[in-house]
Amino acid sequence: MAANGMNNGATGRNGLAKIHTEKRADEVCHDDSTTPMKAQTIDELHSLQMKKSAPTTPLNGIQGPFAEEERTKQQLQSISASLASLTRETGPKVVRGDPASKSATPRVVSHHHHHHVSPTISVSDSSLKFTHVLYNLSPAELYEQAIKYEKGSFISSSGAIATLSGAKTGRSPKDKRVVRDETTEHDLWWGKGSPNIEMDEQTFMVNRERAVDYLNSLDKVFVNDQFLNWDPQNRIKVRIVSARAYHSLFMHNMCIRPTAEELENFGTPDFTIYNAGQFPCNRYTHYMTSSTSIDLNLARREMVILGTQYAGEMKKGLFSVMHYLMPKRQILSLHSGCNMGKDGDVALFFGLSGNVSSGTGKTTLSTDHNRYLIGDDEHCWSDNGVSNIEGGCYAKCIDLSREKEPDIWNAIKFGTVLENVVFDEHTREVDYSDKSVTENTRAAYPIEYIPNAKIPCVASHPRNVILLACDAFGVLPPVSKLTLAQTMYHFISGYTALVAGTEEGIKEPQATFSACFGAAFIMLHPTKYAAMLAEKMQKHGATGWLVNTGWSGGRYGSGSRIKLAYTRKIIDAIHSGSLLKAEYKRTEVFGLEIPTAVEGVPSDILEPMNTWTDKKAYKETLLKLGGLFKNNFGGFVAHKIGEDDKLTDEILAAGPVF
Numbered sequence: 001m002a003a004n005g006m007n008n009g010a011t012g013r014n015g016l017a018k019i020h021t022e023k024r025a026d027e028v029c030h031d032d033s034t035t036p037m038k039a040q041t042i043d044e045l046h047s048l049q050m051k052k053s054a055p056t057t058p059l060n061g062i063q064g065p066f067a068e069e070e071r072t073k074q075q076l077q078s079i080s081a082s083l084a085s086l087t088r089e090t091g092p093k094v095v096r097g098d099p100a101s102k103s104a105t106p107r108v109v110s111h112h113h114h115h116h117v118s119p120t121i122s123v124s125d126s127s128l129k130f131t132h133v134l135y136n137l138s139p140a141e142l143y144e145q146a147i148k149y150e151k152g153s154f155i156s157s158s159g160a161i162a163t164l165s166g167a168k169t170g171r172s173p174k175d176k177r178v179v180r181d182e183t184t185e186h187d188l189w190w191g192k193g194s195p196n197i198e199m200d201e202q203t204f205m206v207n208r209e210r211a212v213d214y215l216n217s218l219d220k221v222f223v224n225d226q227f228l229n230w231d232p233q234n235r236i237k238v239r240i241v242s243a244r245a246y247h248s249l250f251m252h253n254m255c256i257r258p259t260a261e262e263l264e265n266f267g268t269p270d271f272t273i274y275n276a277g278q279f280p281c282n283r284y285t286h287y288m289t290s291s292t293s294i295d296l297n298l299a300r301r302e303m304v305i306l307g308t309q310y311a312g313e314m315k316k317g318l319f320s321v322m323h324y325l326m327p328k329r330q331i332l333s334l335h336s337g338c339n340m341g342k343d344g345d346v347a348l349f350f351g352l353s354g355n356v357s358s359g360t361g362k363t364t365l366s367t368d369h370n371r372y373l374i375g376d377d378e379h380c381w382s383d384n385g386v387s388n389i390e391g392g393c394y395a396k397c398i399d400l401s402r403e404k405e406p407d408i409w410n411a412i413k414f415g416t417v418l419e420n421v422v423f424d425e426h427t428r429e430v431d432y433s434d435k436s437v438t439e440n441t442r443a444a445y446p447i448e449y450i451p452n453a454k455i456p457c458v459a460s461h462p463r464n465v466i467l468l469a470c471d472a473f474g475v476l477p478p479v480s481k482l483t484l485a486q487t488m489y490h491f492i493s494g495y496t497a498l499v500a501g502t503e504e505g506i507k508e509p510q511a512t513f514s515a516c517f518g519a520a521f522i523m524l525h526p527t528k529y530a531a532m533l534a535e536k537m538q539k540h541g542a543t544g545w546l547v548n549t550g551w552s553g554g555r556y557g558s559g560s561r562i563k564l565a566y567t568r569k570i571i572d573a574i575h576s577g578s579l580l581k582a583e584y585k586r587t588e589v590f591g592l593e594i595p596t597a598v599e600g601v602p603s604d605i606l607e608p609m610n611t612w613t614d615k616k617a618y619k620e621t622l623l624k625l626g627g628l629f630k631n632n633f634g635g636f637v638a639h640k641i642g643e644d645d646k647l648t649d650e651i652l653a654a655g656p657v658f
């Protein structure tokens with residue numbers, strides 16, 4: 001092999017011919033015609049790769065050449081105040097940006113706290129260190145943070161980020177605590193059946209300090225400043241301080257994302273979450289019965305999370321806050337999905353959380369390719385109509401199929417958080433049937449990932465109110481039309497069933513009753529919400545429906561779950577108005593009006609008794625469930641619903657009769 005310039009006979013040190021290149025003027029230039037190099041060093045080259053984010057919007061209020069800097073300072077001061085210990089004089093020294101990045105701006109803010117603590121000069125190590133703040137990072141930045149620093153974070157084949165939520169793969173309702181003070185003492189629902197387990201102010205402060213100290217001990221924390229509620233008049237500003245990119249991305253997806261301009265004028269949040277989920281609470285602390293504590297202080301407008309990394313605690317924790325704040329403004333908060341037809345007809349879908357039961361279908365049925373999605377889980381109903389509280393959806397993934405739920409399937413792409421799913425180690429393809437980590441696998445995605453989501457997520461007053469129950473006893477009809485009193489009876493009951501394994505491994509259906517289809521999140525007595533719902537349904541002429549998305553032809557074990565395709569046909573008939581005009585007959589025991597025919601659904605399944613081969617077993621099961629309803633409702637008979645004694649009496653009479 002004789003390359004050019006190697007033929008002049010000269011030898012180098014090792015005896016090989018010396019490479020001799022000679023530039024000839026007449027030679028055509030082949031491969032050195034590339035564009036000139038713009039960097040002199042590798043570092044310089046890398047610095048060229050990233051440009052400053054798009055220019056910021058007008059600097060409202062602050063003017064002058066240092067306006068930008070001033071605004072950043074104000075932002076950092078606000079975050080430093082959030083992170084301030086309440087027993088020390090100052091907030092931590094916060095600095096914006098990743099500590100690992102060279103370009104992190106070393107702009108330090110030591111916020112002087114308004115707190116009056118004895119002016120001793122207390123120096124501790126914590127006051128010497130910086131807390132780096134990763135503020136409202138983008139999904140791409142959060143992916144990089146998760147993948148670099150969080151074990152168990154991987155990119156799935158569809159581009160979603162797969163994460164693990166740790167030991168807790170669902171909410172911990174027994175570990176929820178609410179500060180009982182002079183105000184909440186009278187306002188909130190306490191005692192038997194209530195989700196609000198009390199704690200005192202002092203204990204809250206102990207846990208708050210624990211969380212804040214934990215967060216400040218880290219190199220960096222994530223801060224999300226976002227909104228709740230698409231109704232502009234009733235929008236709430238929330239700040240979430242967390243330690244994991246997973247938590248920050250989850251809330252980025254689930255809350256409403258501010259525009260650049262909205263973020264610049266964000267100011268002080270209305271509510272703050274301190275998520276120190278990796279760190280346990282101290283069980284020697286009063287009121288603590290486990291290592292997990294989710295503490296709500298309405299007066300301070302703060303929530304502290306210790307000992308659970310399940311991200312749903314933040315979403316549902318804020319929902320509880322809305323269940324307090326909104327009714328104060330005569331706005332009804334709803335644990336429901338919502339969608340709207342092409343002609344503007346609006347439907348609500350109530351149902352219990354899949355966390356404690358089989359999912360009832362809020363997310364699945366509100367995500368309907370033929371309708372506009374308003375939201376899948378949390379809404380407000382005001383005099384202006386319905387508004388979604390959130391900016392994203394949180395879909396169950398177990399047994400997810402592309403064919404049956406294409407819109408949810410397609411939403412699982414770059415930016416989506418996939419919790420606790422199992423995937424192929426090489427292809428990173430998710431196996432949605434795998435329950436190895438948990439059955440409660442989830443996907444959290446921004447609502448605009450659903451192609452027919454309506455932005456802004458607001459709609460007019462509902463025409464239909466659909467109560468979903470996954471009846472594992474298999475005795476409730478696939479659909480029944482409800483009177484207003486029946487709607488209230490079933491709303492207050494909040495029935496679904498879950499299938500729990502017994503010691504022998506035999507699975508038995510178990511009835512769950514959760515007032516307002518979300519007792520875990522309500523703050524006031526259920527009758528308060530029920531009265532508001534009755535008033536609104538009456539005023540706007542909405543029709544109530546009970547839809548069983550659970551079993552048919554026998555209880556769990558002998559019957560089978562009603563096909564999703566049939567439930568969708570039933571829902572279509574409700575939306576179109578055709579079901580309202582159908583012929584009805586009344587069932588025994590529950591006194592439900594069931595249609596004799598629904599387009600696209602075999603008529604024989606509409607009456608549950610027809611589908612059971614063992615009629616005696618059917619009757620026994622029906623009576624058993626009726627008894628469970630009666631027993632549960634016993635707790636409400638002493639309460640009046642609304643101003644109207646007549647309605648209260650009617651509701652009591654609208655339950656099962658036998």
Ligand SMILES: Nc1ncnc2c1ncn2[C@@H]1O[C@H](COP(=O)(O)OP(=O)(O)O)[C@@H](O)[C@H]1O
Nearest residue numbers: 354359360361362363364396549562563564567
């Ligand atoms: N007939 C049915 N109707 C609704 N959902 C069904 C039906 N059959 C099976 N499913 C499944 O049940 C689950 C319902 O859960 P989901 O919609 O997430 O409930 P929720 O949002 O109320 O917690 C989904 O996994 C869905 O695929």
Ligand SMILES: C=C(OP(=O)(O)O)C(=O)O
Nearest residue numbers: 171312352353354355394
């Ligand atoms: C978000 C939750 O529930 P669901 O979507 O099933 O209502 C949850 O319980 O954490």
Ligand SMILES: [Ca+2]
Nearest residue numbers: 352353354377
């Ligand atoms: Ca829910």
Ligand SMILES: [Mn+2]
Nearest residue numbers: 362363377394
């Ligand atoms: Mn849901």
